[in-house]
Amino acid sequence: EADIYQTPRYLVIGTGKKITLECSQTMGHDKMYWYQQDPGMELHLIHYSYGVNSTEKGDLSSESTVSRIRTEHFPLTLESARPSHTSQYLCASRGSWNQPQHFGDGTRLSIL
């Protein structure tokens, strides 16, 4: 059973604030991902990592940044939040390439 945790689950915050969304997994997976999901729309990949000190941008342009200093931790940061950043952010991890991605329950972010 996959164990991947995201905090906070919900965040309502004002424009211009710096935000960090946390994602941790306990399976020792090398590969981790961040997706953005709006209601009724597909998941869009915004960042991914193949291991410590490895980060790549995904298909959807995002003003967020990520870091991967430890295998189990993959935080996403918005330096200055804007209303356009309002969305649900989902984190996922996987082991080998023939294994599925396992998802956390997401952070629903609202920027006022």
Add this chain to the structure above:
Amino acid sequence: EDQVTQSPEALRLQEGESSSLNCSYTVSGLRGLFWYRQDPGKGPEFLFTLYSAGEEKEKERLKATLTKKESFLHITAPKPEDSATYLCAVQAGSGYSTLTFGKGTMLLVSP
């Protein structure tokens, strides 16, 4: 560019009324097709992986099949607890490729 199209967008069934969800895809070299279930306020939950045309997987009332152009998720005698959004995703190209998701089918099963 990889593309995944799911239909219908929404489906309402009576309890016990079997049906199928469709996932059409266009990719360069399919390495895997994944089905997920997503409940409101939750992350996607993995259901099946299919790797090659002709492959089938089953789990309780769900059965997934794969052809060279599409996949079907068959739901037999659904129950209200099967209500969820069902997502399809493909992994294509090299082993380092990422997943491309469809928009999902929202299924509502009424008692």
